[in-house]
Amino acid sequence: MxxxxxxxxxxxxxxxxxxxxxxxxxxxxxxxxxxxxxxxxxxxxxxxxxxxxxxxxxxxxxxxxxxxxxxxxxxxxxxxxxxxxxxxxxxxxxxxxxxxxxxxxxxxxxxxxxxxxxxxxxxxxxxDVELNRQIGLHGLALIKAIAARKGGRVNILTHCNAGWPATVDWGTATSPIYHAHNAGIDVHVWVDETRPRNQGAQITAWELNAHGVPHSLIVDNAGGHLMQHGQVDMVIVGTDRTTANGDVCNKIGTYLKALAARANGVPFYVALPSPTIDWRVKDGVAEIPIEERSPAEVTHVQGLDPEGRIVQVRISPTGTGAANPAFDVTPATLVTGLITERGVCAANPSALRAMFPDLAP
Ligand SMILES: CSC[C@@H](O)[C@@H](O)C(=O)COP(=O)(O)O
Structure with a gap:
């Protein structure tokens, strides 16, 4: 990009x-x-x-x-x-x-x-560039269908940064968005800030801004409210590891978005290239190792000070401890579809196996 x-x-x-x-x-x-x-x-x-x-x-x-x-x-x-x-x-x-x-x-x-x-x-x-480009074309078809049905702006919510800086190019979750925007579809992205490291606020907002894709930054807790009020047409997120059963492990907070999406009838899609599938793992919650990062990422936030220096600022009392699990697992049952380089499939073992018969063991 x-x-x-x-x-x-x-x-x-x-x-x-x-x-x-x-x-x-x-x-x-x-x-x-x-x-x-x-x-x-x-x-x-x-x-x-x-x-x-x-x-x-x-x-x-x-x-x-x-x-x-x-x-x-x-x-x-x-x-x-x-x-x-x-x-x-x-x-x-x-x-x-x-x-x-x-x-x-x-x-x-x-x-x-x-x-x-x-x-x-x-x-x-x-x-990786080519896989993500293909993901974009398959995701484009989904966005086109929503635009045709709705007849107006398509509002897409995303979490963390599954954009081009998270890949070699195009991104996974952002590739359908870029393809839709480039095709003249009116897309608008709700960008979760994604505490604690704020990959949404810092990276997703930056890349969408650079490409001219309309977007609004929201706090992580706003998604459920927006869904209740009909302001989210679909969710597209990335994944760090997808199990053979279709569970997806992604940035902490993804699971809560999937729950809110299910409760409000909002389609919840996960975009992934096939190297993100771990065919050895079936139960994502039980088996995927979740990175625990420094408590300082929770007790402090990073930003630019008025002199243009990047600084960390403490937001909690000295002495308050913090837990910082960096990822969570969204069970396959909450996923509407997996957008892969070969097409969109259901998040279940037989659909994944049918999509990748040459890769599944
Ligand atoms: C296309 S990237 C998919 C995921 O890797 C992304 O959503 C994510 O969770 C990144 O986490 P990060 O901790 O910033 O490496």
């Missing part, structure tokens, strides 16, 4: 150098940084310079490629896998990308691994 008229991806290569947008500074500054060794890649994923399930996967792939330049032995291949895999626990794309890299590289002579790894990381990044 474009920033001030210039096309950008969230991660890219200039020669041998891998660059990212350091998302900690959005929306106030577009800061581009180069990641030059394994430690830098691990820090960038763990400390959320990059975030969003598909981008975490692509970054890990490039991290493996850069790490292999320093040491491409068999034991190093496993060690790079371990270090990069330990960065964040919930998004399955991380493991998917690292497993794919290791499986392709292990049979090669050590001397050939680094170059092959870079080419494979490029392929993973390019594939």
């Amino acid at each position: 474009k920033i001030d008229g210039t096309p950008f991806r969230s991660i890219w290569r200039a020669g041998e150098t891998v660059r990212i947008i350091d998302q900690r500074w959005l929306p106030h500054e577009v800061r581009v940084v180069a990641l030059s060794d394994r430690a830098a890649f691990a820090t960038a994923i763990r400390d959320m310079w990059v975030r969003g399930a598909p981008l975490i996967g692509a970054t890990a792939a490039y991290g493996m490629a850069v790490a292999l330049r320093a040491d491409a032995s068999d034991s190093a291949l496993d060690d790079h896998w371990q270090v990069l895999h330990a960065t964040r626990p919930t998004a399955i794309n991380l493991r998917w990308a690292l497993d794919r890299m290791r499986a392709a590289l292990a049979p090669l002579p050590a001397a050939d691994r680094a170059a092959a790894a870079l080419a494979l990381a490029d392929a993973i990044a390019d594939e």
Whole structure:
């Protein structure tokens, strides 16, 4: 997508150098940084310079490629896998990308691994762009149908940032929105701010603004009220891990939106590329590891001060503790449909298996 008229991806290569947008500074500054060794890649994923399930996967792939330049032995291949895999626990794309890299590289002579790894990381990044573009086309059909039925503006609620900065390009939840907007459909997006880190306020609002998509920022608790008053036509969110049964794990608060959507008859869609499916997991609530992040993300908020400095401000009493589970699981029964690169399917095991017979074990 474009920033001030210039096309950008969230991660890219200039020669041998891998660059990212350091998302900690959005929306106030577009800061581009180069990641030059394994430690830098691990820090960038763990400390959320990059975030969003598909981008975490692509970054890990490039991290493996850069790490292999320093040491491409068999034991190093496993060690790079371990270090990069330990960065964040919930998004399955991380493991998917690292497993794919290791499986392709292990049979090669050590001397050939680094170059092959870079080419494979490029392929993973390019594939992600295409998967998300396809998701957009399938989601577009859903939005078109609502626009035709309703005969006016389509109001879509989204949570967190499942936009282009969470992927390599297009986004998952935002791809149908961009496609609809580009096709001339009048779409308006309710953007949940998404406490505690405010990915909605900081990143989704920024990218929709940059592309000229009408949107309104809302506090996380406003969605139910808007649904009760007929102001939400559909919900589209992303996911960090989707089980073989169709449960979806996404940013904390997604589950409450799904409950409110069900109570108000609002369709609740989840957009995902197939690498986000964890075929080994059936029961999302019981089996998906939920990342617990720093209490400081809850007790403080980050923003720009009048002098233009990014600062953290305490909002709770000193001494008050905080819990910070970063994700929750929405059971498949609350999901209207899964928007994948191959089409829209029901969130149940047989529909998922029928959509991906070649991937399901
Ligand atoms: C297309 S991204 C889907 C999800 O990864 C996204 O909704 C999300 O929850 C991101 O969480 P984050 O903690 O910012 O990495």
